Amino acid sequence: MNDIVMTVSHLTFRYPHQPQQTILNDISFHIGTGEVVSLLGANGCGKSTLLKLLQGLLQPTQGDVYLLGKRVQEWTRRDISRLIAYVPQAGQLPFPYRVRDLVAMGRIPHHGFYHQPGKDDDAAIDEAMQRLGISDLANKTCTELSGGQQQLCFLARALAQQTTVILMDEPVNGLDFGNQWRLLSLLKDLAADGYSIIKTTHYPDHALGLPGRAVLLHQGKILQQGPPPEVINPASIRTLYQLDESSYPALRYHPNKNEAGF
Amino acid sequence: MTDWLLKASGRLSYHWPDYLSGRWMLLVGLLSAAILLSLVSGRYALEIQDIVQFFMAHIGWQTMDSNRYELLETLLMEIRLPRLLTAALVGAALAVSGSTYQAVFINPLVSPGLLGVLAGSSFGAALMMVLAPAWWMVQLGAIAGGLLAVVVALGIGRMFGNASTIMLVLGGIFTGALFAGLLALVKYAADPYEQLPAIIYWLMGSLGLANMDDLALYAPLMLAAIIGLTLQGRVLDILTLGDDSATALGLSVSRVRLMLILLATLASALTVSLVGMIGWVGLLAPHIARLLVGPLNRQLIPASALVGAIFMLFADVLARSLMAAELPIGVVTELIGLPVFLLVLRNVRKGWNT
Structure with missing residues (x-):
């Protein structure tokens, strides 16, 4: 069974020196043990900021991040470091x-x-x-x-x-095709061992290749979240990346391609 | 209490095998050689025998002709020993603060000199020499000037992009030029008969006036900074991983970074108020030490201290023996620093990806 490890609840973030610009707007999702959450979104949609907030590196403007039921800010740095690891x-x-x-x-x-x-x-x-x-x-x-x-x-x-949680910032960036998929299958194994993995990624098919959930971020808001095959479809890709279906190859590793509209 | 003892002994037993390796022996051997050479060389050349005899007589194990003893006592205890200690301490302080800056700014090309800290300190110290010539005001002026220089250099680095290697170095160049300009202003305002020559001579870097009294005033703070930084080896390692990774490993990055910058600036600023501007040591010693003991700061910081001390001692021996009149040590380190830096730069490029 999945125990909830981290919960993000109605999280809103603005940098104090730019109060008019909302980086993240009312974000809510959670991650359980042995789950993989893939954060998808265009450049500058707030993915990296979200990772910092998850580690308690930034103070939320509104809302909270909970780690094992307790607000992240209430843990000491040392305790957080025993629960959350970060892979740059x-x-x-x-x-x-x-x-x-x-x-x-x-x-x-x-x-x-x-x-x-x-x-x-x-x-x-x-x-x-x-x-x-x-x-x-x-x-x-x-x-x-x-x-x-x-x-x-x-x-x-x-x-x-x-740790219990591993945060990864675009883990496959700069890796060749073979290493990308070897790393992803390694993540699958780690999740099976009970690690909760939150990673940002630029590749929808990398989210599709992993179990767990995809969280689609668009202009600081959550566009959709759920099992990757359900939320990654031509319509969501059009919104996220302003990309028409005809301009990219069909996404592979999609268990029920026709249903999702590919 | 026993818990503390266990921890302390565990820490020692964990560290000591590292320090018995051949490379550390080489450093200790070179340091001993440098110390001996520094004691025997100079206008009045001595033999190693003289030194041994004098120290045996000094602790009362041997007798010695009293005239000869007095001569040696003046020469060794009042001139050469303070000079040796000052050179070694200044070298160690500059090297340790150089290593620290390199780790803190995650940039193998910064040093007290290149960040403009030495220029800032000399401006601060010179200003105080003119305005309020008391030793503690000069010391304070050097520290304040050094800190101001770090702030300006960092500010410029940040202003254009995220304090990248090149911007930080450019920021340092800007800072160096800024404080050189301010220093020129101070020189212009200084009394040309008394203050000005003193400032200029001091700025070239000289060990000729080294004495135990000055050392007693400056050494405690410098030693404290050096020892403090030596204990932070692992913290420095973690800092070089970048802010996000360091925080994820449990480090309170901004607080720790501030403390380390303060300590490093303290160490290098005080060298300026003690002997003037000494170039290159703060950049070269860390690189030479890294070639010897590797990049882990737990070993790199103490190794840098030794390399810096050795470098300064040899430079001082050269300063005393190259010409009939003594050369300012700052001039000697500049001159031998450049070719050594070219040699080191090859390895820097190979292993450091800069």
Whole structure:
């Protein structure tokens, strides 16, 4: 059964220095254990801001984000870091950390900044790297990795963090076709293990390929939400991306294509 | 109490194997060599034997001709030792604050010099020399000037885009120019017979006036900043991952960043009020240390301190022995810093993606 892990309730957000511009407007959705929520929307629709609000990095203007029934602001940073992990986009890293050291940073919420990592930390690090098949990269420096390997390395850090929720900001950005779908099937496995995953994505077919729900954001509001095959259809894509059906190939991996109108 | 002891001993046992590696031994060996060289070289050259004999006599294990002892005591204890300690401390402070800035701004190309902190501090210190020449006012002026420079450099970096590498460096160049201009104004206003020569000589960076009294005034704060930053290694590592990732790992980013910038600025600003502007050490030492012990700040910060101290000691030996008259140390670090930077830059480009 799905227990509710996070609830977003009537969330409205404006930056204090731009009070006339509403970034997010009355957003409500929730995520249970073992669910994947894909946030879809055009550039600038508020996806990244929403991720920050979920972590408690920004203060909601109205409404609330609940984590395990308690408002996110009421948790301490340390507690949040034991419940929510964040996977950034792969990109240039300024310093050449060893992969294992980078993954080990995920243990900090558990042993703190001033305490020595112990055996359980080593075990969690090794397990996370094995799970993602990057054990052989342990001694490489992260600046020599490809984008896909880097993404796996960040994900391993999130697994080593042993949280309930994993937030991912466009996890497949910059990955080649093979790595994109390998990563998505990995996310499917992680969800089956009980992780709740919230990710932003630019690709409707990536939401279709995953179980769980899609939340479509349009101009700061929720256009539609529900199981991906139900909400991703030519009409919603037209609204989200101003794109006519004839200008993109039929979306694949759609279980009941005809019903949805593709 | 026992819990605290356990934690402390656990921390030590976790760290010490790292520090027994060959690279650390190399650093400690180089530092010892630099210290010895710094004690023996100078206008009045000594042998290592003299040093050993003097210190044996000093602690009372050996007797020595009293005239000779007095000569050596003046030379070593009153001139060379304070000079050595000042050089090492300044080098360590600049290097540690350079490493810290690089981690805090997630940018391997910043340093106290390039951010304009040294220029800001020298303006602040010079202003106080003219207006209120008391040592603590000068010290305060240096710190305030340094902080002001960070604020201006960061502000410019932020004004155009999100404090990217290039904008931060440009912001630093702007800040450096701004405070150089303000400094020129102070020089123009200064009394040309007494104050002006003092300011100019001090600004070129000189260890010639190093003495234990000044050191006693400046060293505690600098040491506190250096030690404080050395303990923040893991925090600095996390900061380099970017704000979102750092927060997700439980760090209160803005509060911690402010504290680290304050400590780093304190350390580098005080070097200015102590010996003037010393270029390049704050940029080079972190890079050399990174080549030696890797990028993890837990080891990088103390290694930078050692590299900075070694670099300054050797530079000071050169300053004293290159010409008949002593050269200002700031001039020497500028001159040897440039070629060393070119050597390091190759590796910077290779491993740092800049």
